[in-house]
Amino acid sequence: MSSFFIAGHEFHSRLFTGTGKYASSAAMIESLTSSESELVTLSLRRMDLKNQTDNILQPLQQQGMKLLPNTSGARTAKEAIFAAELAREALETNWVKLEIHPDPRYLMPDGMETLLAAEQLIKKGFVVMPYVHADPVLCKRLEEVGCQCVMPLGSPIGSNMGLASRPFLEIIIEQSRVPVIVDAGIGAPSDAALALEIGADAVLVNTAMAVAKQPKQMGKAFRLAVEAGRMAYESGLAEKGVQANATSPLTDFIGALS
Numbered sequence: 336m337s338s339f340f341i342a343g344h345e346f347h348s349r350l351f352t353g354t355g356k357y358a359s360s361a362a363m364i365e366s367l368t369s370s371e372s373e374l375v376t377l378s379l380r381r382m383d384l385k386n387q388t389d390n391i392l393q394p395l396q397q398q399g400m401k402l403l404p405n406t407s408g409a410r411t412a413k414e415a416i417f418a419a420e421l422a423r424e425a426l427e428t429n430w431v432k433l434e435i436h437p438d439p440r441y442l443m444p445d446g447m448e449t450l451l452a453a454e455q456l457i458k459k460g461f462v463v464m465p466y467v468h469a470d471p472v473l474c475k476r477l478e479e480v481g482c483q484c485v486m487p488l489g490s491p492i493g494s495n496m497g498l499a500s501r502p503f504l505e506i507i508i509e510q511s512r513v514p515v516i517v518d519a520g521i522g523a524p525s526d527a528a529l530a531l532e533i534g535a536d537a538v539l540v541n542t543a544m545a546v547a548k549q550p551k552q553m554g555k556a557f558r559l560a561v562e563a564g565r566m567a568y569e570s571g572l573a574e575k576g577v578q579a580n581a582t583s584p585l586t587d588f589i590g591a592l593s
């Protein structure tokens with residue numbers, strides 16, 4: 336599978352993952368390892384920054400995975416910037432997944448606050464990966480202010496509804512000059528494969544892997560789906576049409592009969 340870059344960092348895996356909702360730290364590590372994900376996001380709220388025996392941070396770092404702190408829980412640009420700065424100090428990374436959702440029921444990202452925070456964080460030297468609605472105009476604006484990728488949602492976080500936003504994702508993918516990572520709502524490996532088939536550069540999956548009966552096996556299933564989706568995209572998918580188009584035209588045979 337071809338690699339791709341964000342802010343000069345090369346990724347061989349197009350599957351980004353999260354750390355929430357796993358039944359245990361061991362289940363999380365097994366699942367993330369079998370997924371071969373190279374970028375793992377975790378909420379600052381869930382880290383024990385002082386405790387060396389932290390059961391999330393330590394195992395991930397031991398596996399050599401790149402950690403991507405996220406600002407989940409922030410309701411405003413101000414809160415998100417504060418969280419990003421804390422994470423930069425604690426984890427010694429200037430990468431941040433920018434999430435601002437004021438509404439706890441639907442966790443819809445606040446586009447205006449996200450744009451505001453992105454601009455300020457970029458000025459402060461952060462690599463900003465913004466989680467936003469599948470809004471082509473907003474994604475363009477985020478690219479223009481210097482975001483190194485955009486992360487439009489497939490459907491609400493944890494909903495497992497797949498690519499409900501597909502028509503808008505396709506516009507974003509067509510227009511974007513930075514990598515497009517479809518984030519949230521990816522409920523099955525087939526959703527991930529579809530995202531890659533339509534040209535997304537990567538996907539971010541958490542819930543579907545974490546709540547699976549066998550998270551380790553599901554991690555592998557997502558890895559294979561992402562590889563298949565990207566391979567299909569690079570191979571060039573056949574066009575769709577409403578009319579039948581015979582697979583084996585019988586012109587010679589019919590000609591011989593007449």
Ligand SMILES: CC(=O)[C@@H](O)[C@H](O)COP(=O)(O)O
Pocket residue numbers: 352353354355376405407491492493494495518519520521539540541542543
């Ligand atoms: C972990 C994380 O960042 C989530 O907010 C992310 O959006 C994944 O969503 P799902 O849990 O729906 O896969």
